[in-house]
Amino acid sequence: MVRAMSTLALTPDELLSSTRAVRKRLDLTRPVPEELVRECVQLAMQSPSGSNSMSMQFVVVRDADKRAAIGEVYRQCYGIYTKLDGVYIGSIDKGDEQANAQQRRSASSADYLGEHMGEAPVLVIACNTGRTDGQPGIAGASMMGNVLPAMWSLMLAARARGLGMCWTTLHLMQEQAVAEILGIPFESVQQVCLSPLAYTKGTDFKAAARPPADSIIHWDAW
Numbered sequence: 001m002v003r004a005m006s007t008l009a010l011t012p013d014e015l016l017s018s019t020r021a022v023r024k025r026l027d028l029t030r031p032v033p034e035e036l037v038r039e040c041v042q043l044a045m046q047s048p049s050g051s052n053s054m055s056m057q058f059v060v061v062r063d064a065d066k067r068a069a070i071g072e073v074y075r076q077c078y079g080i081y082t083k084l085d086g087v088y089i090g091s092i093d094k095g096d097e098q099a100n101a102q103q104r105r106s107a108s109s110a111d112y113l114g115e116h117m118g119e120a121p122v123l124v125i126a127c128n129t130g131r132t133d134g135q136p137g138i139a140g141a142s143m144m145g146n147v148l149p150a151m152w153s154l155m156l157a158a159r160a161r162g163l164g165m166c167w168t169t170l171h172l173m174q175e176q177a178v179a180e181i182l183g184i185p186f187e188s189v190q191q192v193c194l195s196p197l198a199y200t201k202g203t204d205f206k207a208a209a210r211p212p213a214d215s216i217i218h219w220d221a222w
């Protein structure tokens with residue numbers, strides 16, 4: 001693959017540990033070249049898919065009116081989310097003051113995106129061909145598994161190029177409204193993730209504080 005754009009000097013571990021949910025540090029004023037988006041998607045297509053089906057699809061929205069319309073849907077959904085006590089990021093008690101301070105910063109960041117989603121120069125919606133609604137677990141897991149690794153690869157490729165993204169799902173409260181804005185056939189194509197895509201203000205992002213690996217590993221049995 002010919003690489004058109006230069007990448008940041010990050011080791012694999014630095015890339016994996018510094019690809020954050022970027023919201024306040026999205027540069028909403030700087031255009032993102034189409035070729036750069038294509039390059040990230042090309043890398044994302046290296047991700048696995050069941051039976052090598054390659055059923056992942058990306059809708060890349062540059063049109064200002066469509067971005068504004070999607071941003072308004074996201075703003076409305078975000079407003080509903082902020083009222084869900086125990087679900088809203090700003091309402092979760094993490095148990096200690098340091099973790100709660102981090103949680104408050106994340107909530108402030110999420111609140112910001114709630115107001116500014118539509119202003120990002122590019123919006124990316126990851127979709128799967130097929131819907132998981134009412135399907136057995138194996139079908140749902142397989143369909144989601146066909147698209148989610150690709151979306152994460154896209155986010156890693158973007159980070160490596162000085163771009164920031166933020167995984168969001170809240171607009172799915174009104175998935176059909178966004179399907180209509182973009183002409184996505186709702187009956188046969190499921191949206192799974194919406195992300196802004198923009199250059200970041202600065203490129204220094206740090207590893208987040210996370211619990212030790214042993215808190216989630218179940219060696220040999222649950």
Ligand SMILES: Cc1cc2nc3c(=O)[nH]c(=O)nc-3n(C[C@H](O)[C@H](O)[C@H](O)COP(=O)(O)O)c2cc1C
Nearest residue numbers: 019020021022106110113166167168169170171208
């Ligand atoms: C399935 C999923 C859904 C998410 N939905 C939203 C969302 O709707 N809005 C938002 O601002 N962030 C959303 N996030 C981002 C998380 O809030 C973020 O990953 C988390 O706070 C940790 O921050 P970090 O990714 O920078 O480490 C979502 C992340 C995941 C994986």
